[in-house]
Amino acid sequence: MKLSFKTESQSGSRTIDVEIASLVVAGWAGRDQHAIEHHIEELFAIGVPRPSSVPLYYRVAENQLTQSSRIQVVGSETSGEVETIVFRAGGELYVSIASDHTDRKLETHSVALSKQVCAKPVATQAWLYADVAEYWDELVIRSYIEENGERVLYQEGTLASLRPPLELVAGFAGQDTLPEGVAMICGTVGAKGGIRPAPSFTMELFDPRRGRTLSHSYDIEVLPEVA
Incomplete structure (x- = not known):
């Protein structure tokens, strides 16, 4: 899958084209065991079995990556999760954001399959990892959903609550x-008010030291689930 990113670094801005041949979703990637357990219980409440180990690395088809502002899903029981995504291009490691959009109904049967059946939206901007590595834990991921016509904060937390990307890569x-x-894709934080579907999803990665934000929004079109 070929993706294009507008990159911002200390040396300026440019656009890079990246050919992704393999996609890995790192699940249960929390640094704090209590936070991991909270997310496990959050998913267990909607019928998702406990993981066999943590972290767990799911392989997802690379053609599920998309930079579109719209995805299509079958059935009404899917939802997004904001996560950082790291990739290497031209010898440099970059970071952006992605949504591990997942079919929650199928997740109760198989987490791996539930991740495979949904597209994974990715932002169109990226930063050099080296530019933020020193203060990685200060970066904030957050997401918003549309609920009853209003924009609602759905997730928010610093990356200090998640395992560092190089640790996940090494694992x-x-x-x-x-x-x-x-x-x-490197893990998420809990949903405020519980995991639930929404017609639109907005995700952000905020850099408090430089006052900059990576963001991406997408709408979810629900296709009928027929038998």
């Missing part, structure tokens, strides 16, 4: 370098 690849062509 998957056995080295702290992500190979070219591999992208990894």
Whole structure:
């Protein structure tokens, strides 16, 4: 899957094209065991089995990545999750944001399948990881959903609550370098008010030191579930 990102770094802005051949979703990636348990219980409340280990690395088809502002899903029981996504291009590691949009009904049967059946929206901007690595824990991920015609804060938390990306990369690849062509989605924070579907989803990665934000919004079109 070919993606294009407008990148911002200390040396200026440019656009890069990235060919992603492999997508990894790091699940249960919390740094705090209490927070992990909270998310496990949050999902268990809607019927999702407990994971066999943490973190857990799910493989998802790379063609599920999209930078579109609209996705289509079957049935009304899907929802997004804001996460950082890291990838390597031209020898440099970059960070952006993605939504691990998931079918919650199917998740009660198979987490891996529930992730595979939904597109994974990705922002069109990215930052050099090296520019934010020193204060990674201060970065904030948040998301908003549309609810009863209003924009509602759905998720918010600093990356201090999640495992650092290089730790997740090492757990998957056995080295702290992500190979070219591999992208990894790096975990999320809990939903305020519980996991629930919405007709639109907005995600952000906020850099408090430089006062800048990566953002992406998408609408969800529900297709009929017929038998």
